[in-house]
Amino acid sequence: MADKSLELYRDNNAEDSTSILQAPGLIFLEMKLLNLLILLFITIISVHALRGYSMDGSALNFLVGAGSVPFFSWKLPVCVAILSVCLLLLLSIPCNNHPELVGKIILEYGIALGICALTGFGYTGIVMLLLADTMRYRIDWKKRIIYVTAICIAFLAMSSNHMYNLLHVIPLSQMWAYYRQDVRSSLLSVLDMLSLLNTLVFILYMVVLTLSQTSEKERILRLNSQLQNANRKLEEYAQEQVRMTETRERNRLAREIHDTLGHSLTGIITGIEACIMLMDIAPEATKEQLRAIAKVARNGITDVRHSVNALRPDALETLDLEAAIRKLVEESESSTGVKIDLVFPEGLQDLDQDEEDVLYRIVQESITNAIRHGKATHIDVRMERVDNDLRIRIADNGKGCEDIQSGFGLHHMQERIDMLKGTLSYSGKDGFVIEAVVPIRVVSEEES
Amino acid sequence: MKSLFNDFMDSRFKRLVAATILVLLSVILMSGIYQKWIPRKEKKLTIGVFAGSYWDIENGYYYRILDDAIKEFQKEYPEYEVTYTSGILKSDYSEWLAEKMLQGDVPDLFFVPGDDLLTFAGIGALRPLNNLISLDREFDPDVFYPSVYLSGQENGIQFALPYECAPNMMFVNKTILDREGIPLPDPDWTWEDFLEICGKVTHSTDGTGVINQYGVSGYSWVDAFSTNGVGLFDEEGRSCDFTTPQIGEAISFLERLQAGNSGYNVSGRDFSNGNVAFQPMMFSEYRAYKSRELSLKKYSGFEWECITMPAGPSGDNISRLDTLHVALSSRTSQEHAAWELMKLLTTDKKIQREIFDYSEGISPLKDITESEETADMILEGTGTAFNMDTLHRAMEKSVTAPRFPGYEEAREQVSIAVRSILDSNSNVQMEQIIWNRTINNYLKTRR
Numbered sequence: 045m046a047d048k049s050l051e052l053y054r055d056n057n058a059e060d061s062t063s064i065l066q067a068p069g070l071i072f073l074e075m076k077l078l079n080l081l082i083l084l085f086i087t088i089i090s091v092h093a094l095r096g097y098s099m100d101g102s103a104l105n106f107l108v109g110a111g112s113v114p115f116f117s118w119k120l121p122v123c124v125a126i127l128s129v130c131l132l133l134l135l136s137i138p139c140n141n142h143p144e145l146v147g148k149i150i151l152e153y154g155i156a157l158g159i160c161a162l163t164g165f166g167y168t169g170i171v172m173l174l175l176a177d178t179m180r181y182r183i184d185w186k187k188r189i190i191y192v193t194a195i196c197i198a199f200l201a202m203s204s205n206h207m208y209n210l211l212h213v214i215p216l217s218q219m220w221a222y223y224r225q226d227v228r229s230s231l232l233s234v235l236d237m238l239s240l241l242n243t244l245v246f247i248l249y250m251v252v253l254t255l256s257q258t259s260e261k262e263r264i265l266r267l268n269s270q271l272q273n274a275n276r277k278l279e280e281y282a283q284e285q286v287r288m289t290e291t292r293e294r295n296r297l298a299r300e301i302h303d304t305l306g307h308s309l310t311g312i313i314t315g316i317e318a319c320i321m322l323m324d325i326a327p328e329a330t331k332e333q334l335r336a337i338a339k340v341a342r343n344g345i346t347d348v349r350h351s352v353n354a355l356r357p358d359a360l361e362t363l364d365l366e367a368a369i370r371k372l373v374e375e376s377e378s379s380t381g382v383k384i385d386l387v388f389p390e391g392l393q394d395l396d397q398d399e400e401d402v403l404y405r406i407v408q409e410s411i412t413n414a415i416r417h418g419k420a421t422h423i424d425v426r427m428e429r430v431d432n433d434l435r436i437r438i439a440d441n442g443k444g445c446e447d448i449q450s451g452f453g454l455h456h457m458q459e460r461i462d463m464l465k466g467t468l469s470y471s472g473k474d475g476f477v478i479e480a481v482v483p484i485r486v487v488s489e490e491e492s
Numbered sequence: 493m494k495s496l497f498n499d500f501m502d503s504r505f506k507r508l509v510a511a512t513i514l515v516l517l518s519v520i521l522m523s524g525i526y527q528k529w530i531p532r533k534e535k536k537l538t539i540g541v542f543a544g545s546y547w548d549i550e551n552g553y554y555y556r557i558l559d560d561a562i563k564e565f566q567k568e569y570p571e572y573e574v575t576y577t578s579g580i581l582k583s584d585y586s587e588w589l590a591e592k593m594l595q596g597d598v599p600d601l602f603f604v605p606g607d608d609l610l611t612f613a614g615i616g617a618l619r620p621l622n623n624l625i626s627l628d629r630e631f632d633p634d635v636f637y638p639s640v641y642l643s644g645q646e647n648g649i650q651f652a653l654p655y656e657c658a659p660n661m662m663f664v665n666k667t668i669l670d671r672e673g674i675p676l677p678d679p680d681w682t683w684e685d686f687l688e689i690c691g692k693v694t695h696s697t698d699g700t701g702v703i704n705q706y707g708v709s710g711y712s713w714v715d716a717f718s719t720n721g722v723g724l725f726d727e728e729g730r731s732c733d734f735t736t737p738q739i740g741e742a743i744s745f746l747e748r749l750q751a752g753n754s755g756y757n758v759s760g761r762d763f764s765n766g767n768v769a770f771q772p773m774m775f776s777e778y779r780a781y782k783s784r785e786l787s788l789k790k791y792s793g794f795e796w797e798c799i800t801m802p803a804g805p806s807g808d809n810i811s812r813l814d815t816l817h818v819a820l821s822s823r824t825s826q827e828h829a830a831w832e833l834m835k836l837l838t839t840d841k842k843i844q845r846e847i848f849d850y851s852e853g854i855s856p857l858k859d860i861t862e863s864e865e866t867a868d869m870i871l872e873g874t875g876t877a878f879n880m881d882t883l884h885r886a887m888e889k890s891v892t893a894p895r896f897p898g899y900e901e902a903r904e905q906v907s908i909a910v911r912s913i914l915d916s917n918s919n920v921q922m923e924q925i926i927w928n929r930t931i932n933n934y935l936k937t938r939r
Binding site: 094095097098101103104106107108110111112113114119122123126127129130133134136137138151155158212 | 514515521823897898
């Protein structure tokens with residue numbers, strides 16, 4: 045959870061509506077209604093008492109004792125009701141971050157202060173509403189304690205003597221002094237009971253909220269473990285797939301070898317055995333036979349070439365090296381948006397297939413690495429021929445890699461270059477740079 | 493309907509706006525400011541006033557000055573309908589005002605008896621006038637007697653303007669003084685002069701040897717304290733200094749004064765029967781009983797006059813002042829009009845002059861009270877050549893006692909103290925210290 049953003053504990057996203065996750069919301073609603081009821085009770089009694097003073101002819105005494113003129117008759121309950129509705133509205137506004145929450149609490153405090161002043165500070169249980177509202181947010185405990193402390197201090201300050209004088213508040217006890225001692229004490233005990241009830245509901249709310257928060261955490265943990273399970277299965281499946289592909293390929297290779305090399309070698313062996321027997325009796329026939337064997341061997345080579353061709357990278361099968369690499373670069377650029385500069389030297393038409401394969405694989409692997417691991421946006425591919433060496437330098441502007449661990453890709457590259465007796469070097473300090481030097485066989489003698 | 497409501501309540505912003513509107517609504521409701529916005533053809537202005545004279549003298553002109561002021565006001569503001577509830581007795585008036593306050597139906601402006609001014613100011617029922625005064629260029633506080641104007645103030649805040657007032661003065665039975673061959677005292681006479689005259693007049697006149705002519709009646713410690721520069725209570729009535737030498741002087745003076753009567757408790761009836769030389773009274777009584785129009789002539793058997801109060805050694809010829817104020821309700825919605833009417837009542841010369849016609853008090857306006865016309869009017873009314881200088885002098889030197897809530901009860905405590913010291917024979921200073929503690933304890937527990 046980012047520090048600045050706030051989130052409410054949702055109370056309506058549970059799959060089943062009877063879940064405990066909905067309970068805090070309901071109890072909060074109960075609390076709001078209870079507070080409304082208490083305020084209504086206080087104001088109605090107060091209005092009655094004020095009317096009583098007028099009728100008894102003790103209005104002046106009351107005013108002198110109270111020290112200020114109260115809000116009279118119908119205005120008192122109406123104003124308290126309006127302010128209460130206003131407070132409920134504010135309580136229902138969700139906040140997205142801490143400044144909003146602080147602003148909201150200040151506004152709520154102001155209105156609560158107004159309500160308390162109008163009701164002669166006879167009831168300050170509204171603080172529970174503010175506390176309950178603040179508790180609904182996902183805040184870490186440190187901040188939560190700060191919020192709670194601040195609200196409590198603000199409310200303690202509210203009931204201080206200073207505030208009475210500042211706001212010209214008439215204490216509720218003074219207002220209700222109209223009633224006979226026994227009536228007054230029973231009215232006050234009703235008020236005490238209601239405010240105790242409010243406290244109990246608040247405690248219940250806190251308990252249920254804590255429970256629901258724990259249960260939500262549990263739910264998240266459960267979902268998390270389910271997700272991990274699924275992930276593991278997926279991985280296993282992917283590995284199985286790789287193994288199956290390998291096996292299939294191995295079978296195909298075995299069949300190919302059996303069909304081509306096996307076939308030719310069998311013919312050659314049979315022919316050579318015949319030659320051995322014929323050599324002394326009929327040298328001419330042996331020669332003839334050997335020619336036939338040579339033909340079989342040549343056919344076999346053609347077959348092997350066909351088989352190897354079938355295993356080559358796709359582009360190289362139909363295109364020459366330059367065209368294949370350009371196609372690779374274009375496709376990478378268009379599919380990933382990475383800018384790739386390519387420098388391709390003249391006169392690389394006469395490379396052998398295995399050399400082409402290796403060069404193509406190096407370029408392909410490096411581009412893939414630069415994009416996937418380096419997150420590069422620009423790749424420079426430079427190939428040049430120096431005497432009989434072909435130098436390849438592939439540099440990217442990605443994040444590079446301080447501590448290079450030779451993975452599968454680099455390992456394969458190294459293997460392939462070793463086969464051609466070349467060298468490979470790389471560095472990950474400033475982007476990632478791969479340099480390879482591959483000696484080129486100058487003349488192909490097996491052209492016929 | 494419900495879904496519509498929910499749709500509206502969906503947006504946080506809208507909820508915030510709705511909450512703000514509700515808060516504003518309740519503030520408007522509480523302040524009562526909405527009454528200003530309701531367009532009315534005829535605007536209403538209400539006045540709180542009691543029946544009868546402030547000076548407890550029935551004269552039949554209960555609402556005459558007020559009616560004239562309203563007529564005058566409506567000439568300039570014809571759109572206003574000005575009303576008042578008639579028939580409220582002065583004794584019920586403060587309770588009536590308090591009830592109106594509880595019901596939220598306070599008159600826009602109302603008369604406030606001097607004793608209740610600080611009570612109503614203390615509960616925030618009165619609109620502070622300072623900014624109205626500073627904004628109004630026509631209004632000049634210097635037209636009032638300073639002490640009368642200041643009596644509407646507390647802690648530098650002007651809560652009310654004086655409507656009419658009366659100083660207390662010393663009434664003299666001229667017939668007795670003439671008989672004894674004593675001239676009328678100077679305006680700046682002292683306690684010693686006072687004691688001397690009292691001593692001279694206190695004797696038996698019918699030759700029976702039983703004293704039947706006395707020096708003074710109704711002269712209380714309050715009069716002695718105020719003329720000897722005693723400031724008893726602090727402004728809020730939280731503490732009292734009863735140990736000052738001025739109080740000691742005043743008590744010794746009262747002792748000597750009492751001793752002259754040789755134990756007889758002289759009453760107001762003795763004065764009206766013409767057997768007492770001096771009695772302090774409000775100037776309003778002088779005007780009432782001197783008036784030829786009044787059928788009831790209370791002090792008819794002798795010639796009488798009023799002069800300044802005698803000055804103590806540490807004080808001056810100071811008169812105590814009682815003032816009837818006019819104040820604005822702190823919840824009035826017709827502030828401007830109410831202020832104009834209030835100004836008319838208190839500072840308009842024509843209206844203020846009527847105080848001398850229809851009431852027994854005097855105008856707090858210097859120009860009116862000190863004018864030739866007023867002197868003529870008093871002369872004509874009382875039929876005697878009254879020395880107007882005496883009145884002016886009394887007004888200039890008048891003070892208003894602090895009137896904190898619960899003042900009467902605190903004063904009663906001091907009365908008990910003074911009476912007890914006068915009755916006992918022990919050391920006055922010691923008694924002062926003891927009573928000082930008692931009174932301060934009372935003031936502390938009262939709060």
